[in-house]
Amino acid sequence: MTAGATTGDADATESGTLTLAGIPIGHSGDAQPRLLEALRDADIIAAEDTRRLRQFAARLGIRLGGETGARIVSYYDANETRRAAELLDDLRAGRDVLVVTDAGMPGVSDPGYRLVTACVEAGVRVTAIPGPSAVTTALVLSGLPTDRFCFEGFPPRKGLAGRLADLATERRTMVFFESPHRLAATLRAMAEAFGPDRPAAVCRELTKTYEEVRRGPLAELAEWASGTVRGEITLVVGGAVPQAVPREPEDLAAAVAERETEGVPRKRAIQEVAKELGLPKREVYDAVHR
Numbered sequence: 454m455t456a457g458a459t460t461g462d463a464d465a466t467e468s469g470t471l472t473l474a475g476i477p478i479g480h481s482g483d484a485q486p487r488l489l490e491a492l493r494d495a496d497i498i499a500a501e502d503t504r505r506l507r508q509f510a511a512r513l514g515i516r517l518g519g520e521t522g523a524r525i526v527s528y529y530d531a532n533e534t535r536r537a538a539e540l541l542d543d544l545r546a547g548r549d550v551l552v553v554t555d556a557g558m559p560g561v562s563d564p565g566y567r568l569v570t571a572c573v574e575a576g577v578r579v580t581a582i583p584g585p586s587a588v589t590t591a592l593v594l595s596g597l598p599t600d601r602f603c604f605e606g607f608p609p610r611k612g613l614a615g616r617l618a619d620l621a622t623e624r625r626t627m628v629f630f631e632s633p634h635r636l637a638a639t640l641r642a643m644a645e646a647f648g649p650d651r652p653a654a655v656c657r658e659l660t661k662t663y664e665e666v667r668r669g670p671l672a673e674l675a676e677w678a679s680g681t682v683r684g685e686i687t688l689v690v691g692g693a694v695p696q697a698v699p700r701e702p703e704d705l706a707a708a709v710a711e712r713e714t715e716g717v718p719r720k721r722a723i724q725e726v727a728k729e730l731g732l733p734k735r736e737v738y739d740a741v742h743r
Contacts, residue, residue, distance in 0.1 A: 468577045469496065469549040471540075473565055475558045475584020478685070479660035481512045487582045489513055493521050495551035497543055499528035499536065501563060505555050528552060528564050537568040544577045556685070557587055562606045562630055587659055588628050591687035594666050595626070595654035598692070602626040608639050617646035622729065624692040633682045640675035643690060647671060652691040658684040705732075705740035 474491055477483035492498065492515050500506035503525050510517045518525055528536050540550050552559045552568065558581075559565030572579050588604050603625045609616055620627060631639050636655070643651070649672035657665045663684065667674060671690070705726060712722035723741060727734040 467547055468575075469544040469547050470578045470580060471544055471568065471572050472549070472551045472580050472582060473559045473569070474551055474553050474582040475586070476509065476553050476556050477660070478556045478585045478587045478590065479658065479664075481509060483585050483660065484513055485582070485584070488584065489515065491551050491582055492517065492523075494549070495521075495523050496548040497524045497526060497540070497550045499526050499540055499550060499552045499568075501527075501529050501554040503527050506553060523551075530564060533564040533567055537571055540568055541571050541575060541577070544572065545575065558584060561586075561588070561604075585660065587630070587656075587685070587687045590659050591654070591656035591666075591689050592626065592628055594656055594659075595689035596668055597626045597652060597654065597689055599626065601692075602628060604628045606630060607632075608635075608642075610635075613639070613642050614646065617642055621646050622693050622731075624695060626692050627690045629688040629690070631686045631688050633684060633686055636682055636686055636688070637675055637678040639688070640671055640678050644671035644675050647690065647693070651693075654689045655682075656687040656689065657682065659687065700732075702740035702743050705730075705737050706743070709737065709741050 472491055472495070474488055476488070492510055492513075498506065498517065506525065507517055515521065517523055526536065526540075528540070540552075544550055552565055554563040554565075557563065560569060569579055592599055592602055601624075603623065605620070605627055607630045629639075640653075640655075643653070650670045653669070653671050653674055655665075655667040655674055655678065657663075657667070661684070667677060669677075708726045708730075709719065709722045712725060713719055717725070719741070723737045724734060726732075727737045730737075
């Protein structure tokens with residue numbers, strides 16, 4: 454049975470193959486031979502930006518749509534739902550579809566997830582051509598721990614403080630994408646939520662001519678970013694250092710009382726202390742009422 458096909462799918466072997474291809478994040482010389490072959494052989498290429506795709510292919514010596522005969526279609530956030538349905542129809546008809554983004558892997562902070570889900574449900578074969586990743590490239594250049602990390606994508610435009618508060622006790626190294634014009638504000642919010650001395654690295658224009666990695670505490674980076682910062686940004690932030698957790702009832706009661714003096718209702722204060730210390734809420738409740 455073909456990899457990715459579902460048992461009992463009568464037409465799975467007749468359908469085309471969906472291929473998600475990783476595009477170099479900056480240097481076109483990072484393109485691997487399998488990517489070049491896929492660009493030449495695909496029946497349909499779904500691209501985040503068709504103009505940028507043609508420019509990239511031209512640098513590799515490939516003239517899309519002419520010598521290849523591939524049909525080029527746009528596939529970006531605004532048309533992802535509609536286009537995914539159309540591409541699934543093409544795949545069911547036996548056509549091979551290649552999905553690419555401007556840089557990086559489709560489906561990671563870029564369109565691709567909905568189409569993959571639809572193909573899995575329909576029993577259509579899905580495969581991938583790995584490529585350079587801004588996430589892991591920034592991680593290894595940051596100088597921060599790499600043994601455990603999490604990818605948080607783009608910080609939300611609304612509710613940023615709440616999202617960062619949820620991540621304040623995250624012990625793994627965290628990787629974010631961010632736009633240049635929002636970088637300073639995000640770094641300031643992180644310094645407030647994680648502490649001004651939390652170590653971080655701003656990785657800019659990775660693998661490109663003006664690649665830059667700026668390392669330092671969040672407060673220092675926020676001050677630096679208040680100037681003009683350009684280019685593609687990947688932000689790496691160190692995880693929280695575990696603190697000794699107070700378990701004595703008087704310490705827990707004092708932590709709740711401190712929040713109450715700040716105007717936090719007792720029930721909510723108990724919840725916050727329990728969450729912050731990683732303790733059962735009942736244990737904190739009992740300490741307060743003992």
